[in-house]
Amino acid sequence: MKENYSVVIFYSTSTAIRAESLAKKDELIVKLIPVPRNLSSDCGICLRFNNEEKPKIEKILQDGKIEYENIYKI
């Protein structure tokens, strides 16, 4: 079965790592990966998650006042 993923693109690595830490505290399955080649980013890594977790991810970003560039399906 093919997984359906999205990624959050951030402005800085520290922010990406903070988002990962908060998501893991909420027991979401996430992974920091290099930014896919077709996307451009200020920082080299992005946070990958399963599409169905998008509302939860967005809530974490909002509650933590985490600034991010965008969310893309990959």
Add this chain to the structure above:
Amino acid sequence: MIYFDNAATSYPKPKEVGQAMLHFLEKVGASPGRSGHRLSIEAGRMLYQTRESLAELFNIGDPLRIIFTLNVTEALNLTLKGLLRPGDQVITSSMEHNSVMRPLRELEKKGVEVKVISCSPKGSLESQDIEEAIKKNTKLIVLNHGSNVIGTLLPIIEVGKIARKHNILFLVDAAQTAGCYPLDIKRDNIDLLAFTGHKALFGPPGTGGLVVGEKVDIKKLNPLKVGGTGSRSESEEQPDFLPDVYESGTPNTVGLCGLNEGVRFILKEGVDKIRQHELSLSQRFITGLKEIPGVKVYGEEQVKDRVAVISFNIKDQLPSEVGLRLDEEYDIMCRVGLHCSPAAHKTIGTFPTGTVRFSMSWFNIFKEVDQAIIAVKNIAEGK
């Protein structure tokens, strides 16, 4: 060997500190925030965990509001030079370390108004004197929390309320208190908290930082240095977000991994328990010293008004000679002289000869204090 120089650098450290540093060098090693590979990400995580631990210790909501610096001196220079402009007034005390006084004297030459509030010969400060010095152009109040010379605590909770009431930023130099005295930047109304890693936080030298509170407009706090941050790499302008705006260049990741374990140790033991132990050691040492004829102890009578930094002198003996005898004949390490704070020594009346200074940590034991008292007694009696 007995080590009583913890106000300079704490020793020993919890064993986990060195282990974490070795682990980083051997198993991780990479540069955080610069590359996308897993070792770089892991290094970034380790830095972030250090921020998380400190955020827990100081009650900071967002760990990214902690900026890492080389030491507290760099954090203080960053804040004072980054914030104060010609025409601004800054209020401070006559008990400050040169890490505050020297940047302020330099800024004074550029047109910053520096108001130094006199403290009592015991090093205490009336918060009312601070409030009376506030003017329309007062931008900042900066105070050390605990004196590095005589251990006296300044009333930062009262002054924090005053700063908040008058909408003035409040910078606390927590060099002697971070890790061994409860600090809560929200409760204490601290806008900027400068700390060092290598004293009571049990980290290695070369670690420290600044907490940038939510009331600080980072557009008005200029960075001390600019350069590579691993973010906004397409731009030749410095990024404008925390922590990158103040963290240019490759950080001391190995040191900060050690610092994380130091802070974890404190969180595990509990600041209150550490404080209580240091109070007991101080009480025992001060009581012992006061029973020795010819010994003068400086600072507050009550240990609750102090951190575990105790300065004294022996009548007709130079601090340097006392220090040498303690080291060579009794195997006791302490610090003698002026302790980088001429203002404090003028306030307590020990300028220019200085004092003999003992400073304790969680790892000192009562037996060591008792041995030190006997050593001082022998020296005072001319033995």
